[in-house]
Amino acid sequence: MRAEDFTDDSPGRLVPAATFDGKYWPAFVPDPLLPAIVWNDDMVRLLSQADQALSRLAGRSASLPNPSLLSQPMAVREAVASSSIEGTTSSIAEVYQFRLDGVARDTDDAREVDNHVKALQFGLQRLKDLPVSRRLICEVHRELMTGVRGGDRRPGKFRTRQVIIGSESVGIEHARYVPPPPDEMMAALNELEGFLHSDPGIPLLVQLALVHYQFEAIHPFEDGNGRMGRLLMTLLLCERGYLTHPLLYLSNYLAAYRQEYMDLLLGISLNGEWNQWVQFFLTAVARVATDALGRVERLLALRDSYLARVQTQQMAGALLRIIDDLFDFPLTSAPAIQLMLDVSNQTAQGYIRRLEKAGILRRYGTGAHPRVYLSKEILDVIAEDPDFRDF
Numbered sequence: 001m002r003a004e005d006f007t008d009d010s011p012g013r014l015v016p017a018a019t020f021d022g023k024y025w026p027a028f029v030p031d032p033l034l035p036a037i038v039w040n041d042d043m044v045r046l047l048s049q050a051d052q053a054l055s056r057l058a059g060r061s062a063s064l065p066n067p068s069l070l071s072q073p074m075a076v077r078e079a080v081a082s083s084s085i086e087g088t089t090s091s092i093a094e095v096y097q098f099r100l101d102g103v104a105r106d107t108d109d110a111r112e113v114d115n116h117v118k119a120l121q122f123g124l125q126r127l128k129d130l131p132v133s134r135r136l137i138c139e140v141h142r143e144l145m146t147g148v149r150g151g152d153r154r155p156g157k158f159r160t161r162q163v164i165i166g167s168e169s170v171g172i173e174h175a176r177y178v179p180p181p182p183d184e185m186m187a188a189l190n191e192l193e194g195f196l197h198s199d200p201g202i203p204l205l206v207q208l209a210l211v212h213y214q215f216e217a218i219h220p221f222e223d224g225n226g227r228m229g230r231l232l233m234t235l236l237l238c239e240r241g242y243l244t245h246p247l248l249y250l251s252n253y254l255a256a257y258r259q260e261y262m263d264l265l266l267g268i269s270l271n272g273e274w275n276q277w278v279q280f281f282l283t284a285v286a287r288v289a290t291d292a293l294g295r296v297e298r299l300l301a302l303r304d305s306y307l308a309r310v311q312t313q314q315m316a317g318a319l320l321r322i323i324d325d326l327f328d329f330p331l332t333s334a335p336a337i338q339l340m341l342d343v344s345n346q347t348a349q350g351y352i353r354r355l356e357k358a359g360i361l362r363r364y365g366t367g368a369h370p371r372v373y374l375s376k377e378i379l380d381v382i383a384e385d386p387d388f389r390d391f
Contacts, residue, residue, distance in 0.1 A: 001026070001178050009272035011035055012217075017162045017172070017181045027162070027178040028269050030217040032191040033210050034200050035274050043275065046282040050205050053289035058243050060296055067245040070296055072328045073382045078249030079116035082230045085255050088112055092383040096331040097364070097372060112148045116227060119144035123235050124246060132232070132239050134158075134193050140235070141221055141228050150223035158186065159222045177266060179219035188218045196236075204240055208233050209281035213268050230254070247292050253284040256388060291386045298381045303327060309358040315351070318343075322351055323360065330378040332361070333370045 003014055003026045010028075017027035037043070061067050080092050088109040090098075095113045097103055104110035123140040130136045142156025154160075160182050164175035172178060180188055192214050200207060215229045230251050237243045254261045257280075264280050267273040303323070310319040318341055325340060326332065337348035352373055355361040364374035 001028070001175050005270055007271050010270055011272045011274075012269065015181065015184055017178055025172045025175075025178060027180055027184075028217065029180040029184045029188060030214060030269070032188075033195045033214055034202070035210070035272070037202070037206065037278060038275050040275070042279060043282075046279050046286070047203060047205065050282040050285040050289070051203070053286040053293075054205070054242060054248065057247055057289045057293045057296075060293055061243065061245045061247050064245075064296075064300075066324070067247075068328070070299055070327065071245045071247060073299075073330070073378070074247050074249060074292065074295070075117050075120050076113075077382055078230075078234070078251050079113045079120070081249070081251035081255045082227050083109070083113045083116055085230075085251065085258055086226055093331070093364070093374070093379055096329065096379075099329070100331050100333065100336065100372065101370075108149060115144055115146070115148050116231070120231055120234065120246065123231060124238060127235065127239050132196055132235055134189060136235075137220075137228065137232065140231060141224060144227060144231070145221075145224045153222035153224075155224075158182075158189070158220045161222070163219060163222055165219070177269065179217065185218055185220055188214075189220050192218065204236075204242060205282060205285055206278055208236055209278045210274075211236065212281070213265055213277060216265055217269055247296065248285070248289055249292075250281075250284050250288050252291075252386060253288050253388060256386075287386075287388045291388070295381055295384075299327060299378065302377055302381065306358075306360050309360065310354070313354060315354075318351060319354060322355065326360070326375045326378055330375040330382070331364060331372055333372050335370050 006014065006028075012028050012030040014026040015029055016024040018024060061070075064070065076092060076095055080090060080095060083090070090104065090106060090109040090113050094104050095110055098107065098110035099114055119140050122143045123136065126136055126139060138156045138158070145151050145153070145155035162181055163179060164172050165177035165179070166175040179185065192211070195214075196211065212229055212233055215232060216225060219225050221228065234246050234249060237248060238246055260280065264273070264277045268277055306323045307320060310316055310323065313319060321341065322332070322337060332352075334345050334348040334352060337343070337351055338345055341348070352361060356373070360375055361373040362376055364372045
C-alpha cells in the first residue's frame, strides 16, 4: 500500500504510522459514515431482490415449530466458512466430531471453528442485555479468540499497536493495507458506534454493507478482525429484528468469491467504490438467503421422513428425541444418548441399532471408542457446496 495508490475519491485520509523498524509509512483512516450512494436501477433492483429473499427466509423461520433445531447446524456451517477465509481447513463433519469427543484431524483448526460457534451463541445471548456496541464487540471477540491461534494477541481488547494486512515479516512497505494507528483507530471506532446507534435513513441491508467495510477498514483488534466483522453482520440482523433466528450467514458466498470480496473492500479505501461493494453485498444476501431457505426446506422434509420411519416402533418417543437432537447435532454416540435420555449404555446401544436399521444413522470413522455415529443425510444437506451461479 503506497500513498500514490489512493485517488481523490478515496473516503479517508493518510496519516503516518510507525513501522516495526522505527520508520514511518502511510496508514489509512476512513471517513465517518455515511458516504454518498448512487441509487441507480441496478442498486434498487438488487436491494429489492435481497429484501424479498430475506423476508421469505424470515417468514419460514418464524413458522417453524422449533427453529433452534436448524439454527445450530447453520451456525456451524457459517463458522467453517468464515474460518476457511482465514485459512483453516476443518470440514463440517470434523468440527462436529471435535465438539462431540475432542477428536479432530487438526485440533487447532477445529478449535478455532468451535470458538466461532460459541462466540456467535454468546453474542446472541448478550443481545438480550446489550445493544451492538464496542463493549459487546469486545466480549464476543474474547470468546472468539481465547485459547486458539491469535489468543496471545489481546482477545477482547482493542489494539494498542500498529498492525498491517499482510505478513509482518516482509515489512510494512509490502502490506496490502495499513489500517489506522491506535489513536486514530479509537476515534474512528467511536464514530462507527455512533453510526450504529443512529438512524441514517437508509435500508438496513445497505447499512450492513457500510458497517462491514468500516469495521474491516478500522481493524480494531490485533487478530480476528475478519471473523469478528462477519459475526457482526449476523448480530445486527438479529438485533434489528430482520431475523428472529440466525439462519442467514454470508461467509460461504464470501469464501466462494474471496478475491473479489477482498478487492472490493480495498477498492473503497483506494477509490471510493461504494456502489460496487454494496451491489456485491446485496447479491450475496439474496443468493445466500435463497440457498438457506432451500436447506431449511430439505432439512424439514428429511425430519418428516425420519419421524415417519420410527413413529410406529416401540419406544418411539425416545427415538423422536434422538432424531430431533440429530438435526441440532448430526453426530452422536452411546454415551451422548445415555446423557441426553438418562438411560443405560445398553439401552442407548439399542436405540442406535434401531436408527441404523431405519437408515438414519451409520458408523462414522473407524477405531474410535466409543463408536461415533452420523446422520449422513442431515450432514449432506448442511455441508453441500452451493452453486451460487444457479441463482
